[in-house]
Amino acid sequence: MSTVLVTGAAGFIGSHTCDLLLAAGHAVVGVDNFRTGHRSNLAQAFVRPRFCLIEADVCAPGALDRIAVEARPDAIIHLAALVSVQESVQDPGLNFELNLRGTHLIAEAARLHGIARVVLASSAAVYGDAQTHPLTEQVETRPISPYGAAKLASEAILLGHAAAYGFTVRCQRYFNVYGPRQDPNSPYSGVISIFCDKLRAGMAPVIFGDGEQTRDFVYVQDVARANVLAATVPEIASGVANICSGCATTLNQLATELLNHFAGSPNPVHVAPKAADIRHSLGSTNVAAAAFGFTAEVQLAAGLAILAH
Numbered sequence: 001m002s003t004v005l006v007t008g009a010a011g012f013i014g015s016h017t018c019d020l021l022l023a024a025g026h027a028v029v030g031v032d033n034f035r036t037g038h039r040s041n042l043a044q045a046f047v048r049p050r051f052c053l054i055e056a057d058v059c060a061p062g063a064l065d066r067i068a069v070e071a072r073p074d075a076i077i078h079l080a081a082l083v084s085v086q087e088s089v090q091d092p093g094l095n096f097e098l099n100l101r102g103t104h105l106i107a108e109a110a111r112l113h114g115i116a117r118v119v120l121a122s123s124a125a126v127y128g129d130a131q132t133h134p135l136t137e138q139v140e141t142r143p144i145s146p147y148g149a150a151k152l153a154s155e156a157i158l159l160g161h162a163a164a165y166g167f168t169v170r171c172q173r174y175f176n177v178y179g180p181r182q183d184p185n186s187p188y189s190g191v192i193s194i195f196c197d198k199l200r201a202g203m204a205p206v207i208f209g210d211g212e213q214t215r216d217f218v219y220v221q222d223v224a225r226a227n228v229l230a231a232t233v234p235e236i237a238s239g240v241a242n243i244c245s246g247c248a249t250t251l252n253q254l255a256t257e258l259l260n261h262f263a264g265s266p267n268p269v270h271v272a273p274k275a276a277d278i279r280h281s282l283g284s285t286n287v288a289a290a291a292f293g294f295t296a297e298v299q300l301a302a303g304l305a306i307l308a309h
């Protein structure tokens with residue numbers, strides 16, 4: 001059993017990752033500054049004896065050193081970040097600070113404290129608007145936002161450190177993650193949490209454009225399992241992997257599927273397309289399967305059924 005440091009522990013993906021690590025018997029030291037995370041997300045973790053939470057900002061001077069000395073982790077799962085593409089466009093300086101400098105500090109903590117493995121929350125945003133489907137990890141990365149650029153640079157920083165100082169780094173390129181605890185109350189929220197919120201209130205979901213754009217939706221507990229595998233499977237080489245389902249769903253299909261769970265709800269309303277919206281996004285699942293045995297298990301219909309009840 002390992003001790004795993006999870007940054008961004010109180011976030012959407014972080015809290016599910018903590019729950020799964022604890023269920024597998026690992027000790028978890030969670031770190032969060034509650035900028036976007038919620039203490040309530042950790043309700044299940046708090047009742048576990050092998051969980052502790054440190055309220056701290058990973059970018060604060062000396063914070064990671066103190067935490068690493070105290071926790072002596074075998075691995076870090078680094079999820080603390082500015083999580084919104086739009087917010088990175090509005091405040092690229094904050095994106096640089098949280099997403100790039102934060103990752104550099106994690107890389108340095110791994111080097112200075114001999115931490116054997118780091119798992120990074122990367123993103124399909126590194127591919128930009130690539131026209132290849134499915135997207136393999138070999139596709140040329142061409143980010144089109146400060147967020148995507150910082151995630152790509154974060155991968156490079158960590159992989160460079162890993163090669164130079166002899167630890168292992170796994171970069172997880174998440175596609176469209178959805179599931180319980182995703183916050184619907186921000187203009188940057190994921191489409192599924194927004195649609196569920198609207199339908200629960202008896203309102204029509206709003207589809208940007210014709211609704212024929214596609215996304216590769218992956219359930220958050222699958223993503224958490226991918227993180228646990230990447231952090232704990234023995235004898236793994238450094239690398240990047242898509243974390244996705246390998247299934248493309250149109251927004252129209254998504255809305256139809258969700259409407260089945262909310263009888264009498266109004267039909268979706270179509271409005272003008274969102275500026276710079278990517279038309280199609282679909283990931284190849286092969287690398288994650290080969291590198292650490294990860295395949296998404298929760299089909300979209302099953303995940304939506306859980307969310308709707």
Ligand code: UD2
Nearest residue numbers: 085123124125176177189190191194206207208213274277
């Ligand atoms: C996702 C990620 C983002 C980044 C990006 C990389 C989420 C929440 N965001 O952005 O972090 O990794 O992929 O490509 O996972 N939509 C509607 N109605 C709504 C809200 C959204 O029609 O009320 C559409 C939107 O125009 C888009 C699709 O739903 O076509 C998905 O939107 P999103 O904001 O959930 O995620 P995305 O793919 O823009």
